[in-house]
Amino acid sequence: MDDTVAQKIVVEKNSPRGTHFRRAGPRQKVYFESEEVHACIVTCGGLCPGLNTVIREIVCGLYHMYGVHKVLGIEGGYRGFYARNTIPLTPKVVNDIHKRGGTILGTSRGGQDTSKIVDSIQDRGINQVYIIGGDGTQKGASVIFEEIRRRGLKVAVAGIPKTIDNDIPIIDKSFGFDTAVEEAQRAISAGHIESESFENGIGLVKLMGRYSGFIAMYATLASRDVDCCLIPESPFYLEGPGGLFEFIEKRLKENGHMVIVIAEGAGQELVSESLRTTDQQDASGNKLLQDVGLCISQKIKDHFKRKKMVINLKYIDPTYMIRAVPSNASDNVYCTLLAQSVIHGTMAGYTGFIGGPVNGRHAYIPFHRVLVEKQNKVVITDRMWARLLSSTHQPSFMDHKDVMEDDTEKVGQTLQVNGKSHLGTTTAKARDTESIEEPSKPI
Ligand SMILES: Nc1ncnc2c1ncn2[C@@H]1O[C@H](COP(=O)(O)OP(=O)(O)OP(=O)(O)O)[C@@H](O)[C@H]1O
Numbered sequence: 001m002d003d004t005v006a007q008k009i010v011v012e013k014n015s016p017r018g019t020h021f022r023r024a025g026p027r028q029k030v031y032f033e034s035e036e037v038h039a040c041i042v043t044c045g046g047l048c049p050g051l052n053t054v055i056r057e058i059v060c061g062l063y064h065m066y067g068v069h070k071v072l073g074i075e076g077g078y079r080g081f082y083a084r085n086t087i088p089l090t091p092k093v094v095n096d097i098h099k100r101g102g103t104i105l106g107t108s109r110g111g112q113d114t115s116k117i118v119d120s121i122q123d124r125g126i127n128q129v130y131i132i133g134g135d136g137t138q139k140g141a142s143v144i145f146e147e148i149r150r151r152g153l154k155v156a157v158a159g160i161p162k163t164i165d166n167d168i169p170i171i172d173k174s175f176g177f178d179t180a181v182e183e184a185q186r187a188i189s190a191g192h193i194e195s196e197s198f199e200n201g202i203g204l205v206k207l208m209g210r211y212s213g214f215i216a217m218y219a220t221l222a223s224r225d226v227d228c229c230l231i232p233e234s235p236f237y238l239e240g241p242g243g244l245f246e247f248i249e250k251r252l253k254e255n256g257h258m259v260i261v262i263a264e265g266a267g268q269e270l271v272s273e274s275l276r277t278t279d280q281q282d283a284s285g286n287k288l289l290q291d292v293g294l295c296i297s298q299k300i301k302d303h304f305k306r307k308k309m310v311i312n313l314k315y316i317d318p319t320y321m322i323r324a325v326p327s328n329a330s331d332n333v334y335c336t337l338l339a340q341s342v343i344h345g346t347m348a349g350y351t352g353f354i355g356g357p358v359n360g361r362h363a364y365i366p367f368h369r370v371l372v373e374k375q376n377k378v379v380i381t382d383r384m385w386a387r388l389l390s391s392t393h394q395p396s397f398m399d400h401k402d403v404m405e406d407d408t409e410k411v412g413q414t415l416q417v418n419g420k421s422h423l424g425t426t427t428a429k430a431r432d433t434e435s436i437e438e439p440s441k442p443i
């Protein structure tokens with residue numbers, strides 16, 4: 001129970017050693033008696049491969065490891081607590097669900113009414129709440145946790161981070177991400193085959209990724225058929241020297257065909273004003289994006305028409321196909337470890353935390369730590385993006401000045417986080433200090 005996991009494992013000379021989290025795993029002292037546990041599981045936000053596997057493993061883990069037999073599934077996301085039915089979950093009910101995509105519980109956006117949710121938890125006598133969802137869901141979980149504390153209830157709240165966008169900070173990677181990258185290969189491959197078969201063929205594939213381009217970046221690196229990858233973190237331009245049109249022309253002249261991968265959140269500033277719906281949001285308040293793939297396709301076609309150069313562009317939008325599939329083998333293993341480590345935490349009486357791998361070791365991360373960190377994004381001055389640029393040979397769309405400015409900003413942010421938020425002291429004094437971030441203590 002004293003083991004900790006370091007958030008930073010690469011430590012630069014003279015820099016603070018940083019934050020540590022409690023290592024996940026079974027504890028000798030168990031807080032809850034098996035017979036008294038009444039657990040519930042809810043899934044919120046968009047779909048993600050592996051949701052059913054996590055549900056299955058929570059039910060089976062509670063049942064087989066701790067002899068807990070009362071587990072309820074909440075239907076339809078947060079609003080299901082007060083507006084929908086519940087499903088009793090047993091190992092028999094969930095036995096085969098990991099072979100299916102989606103979530104057997106259903107999911108939703110919006111409808112987060114904390115007071116009604118906690119009333120429902122209280123009325124049903126629930127004392128363990130497992131909440132599976134992305135960044136929005138974990139914000140909601142944190143508010144539920146606070147309300148439970150305010151009412152003085154003995155209820156453990158645990159978050160299980162989910163999102164194919166991989167935008168949750170601190171954890172190494174979210175479940176379902178690998179499966180989504182794997183599924184994206186099929187779309188890229190189709191784009192490649194189509195483009196190879198026509199004169200000056202261009203395969204344009206749009207992949208999910210609202211604010212973070214991880215799926216596009218990893219799918220590009222995995223495929224080797226992609227000539228250019230466009231992500232939200234790396235602004236690009238179309239016209240003139242160093243622009244996208246110039247690169248497309250060069251590639252077509254060299255190879256006769258090319259493949260472009262674009263993340264859905266990339267190049268939003270290029271989407272024409274008339275198409276842009278700046279103020280439209282989904283039920284959770286996430287900004288609705290325009291189809292950048294369609295827009296860029298049209299702009300590429302118009303450009304080469306003006307130049308009187310024949311091109312054949314095929315636009316492929318596999319959007320929901322990459323997240324509606326069942327999880328692959330490696331995600332299934334990941335989901336199992338995640339479910340088991342979170343169960344161990346709640347059974348030991350911890351609350352107000354998410355479970356997740358940090359530098360390869362599963363840990364308990366307090367909600368407040370996840371909420372203060374910025375969304376996980378591709379850092380375009382980091383090694384991974386540089387590796388991608390070396391693999392595709394696409395333009396970086398950045399000049400030297402941009403790189404230097406970006407780097408300075410990053411150093412500033414890191415020092416501020418380590419110097420102020422964690423350690424509450426100046427950076428100089430903090431150098432040899434480390435802090436341990438505890439989930440809330442056994443209730
Ligand atoms: N700041 C917040 N406070 C309380 N509840 C929130 C907050 N943001 C989102 N929620 C609730 O969390 C649920 C899921 O949020 P959202 O639709 O943003 O998906 P998500 O969990 O971020 O997953 P993903 O983005 O991967 O699909 C919704 O019911 C929403 O109302």
Ligand SMILES: O=P(O)(O)OC[C@H]1O[C@](O)(CO)[C@@H](O)[C@@H]1O
Pocket residue numbers: 045046047134163164165208209210264282323
């Ligand atoms: O259309 P929906 O269901 O709101 O989901 C779309 C969003 O969900 C995500 O897959 C995140 O879960 C994003 O990549 C995407 O923008």
Ligand SMILES: [Mg+2]
Pocket residue numbers: 045134135136163
């Ligand atoms: Mg989200």
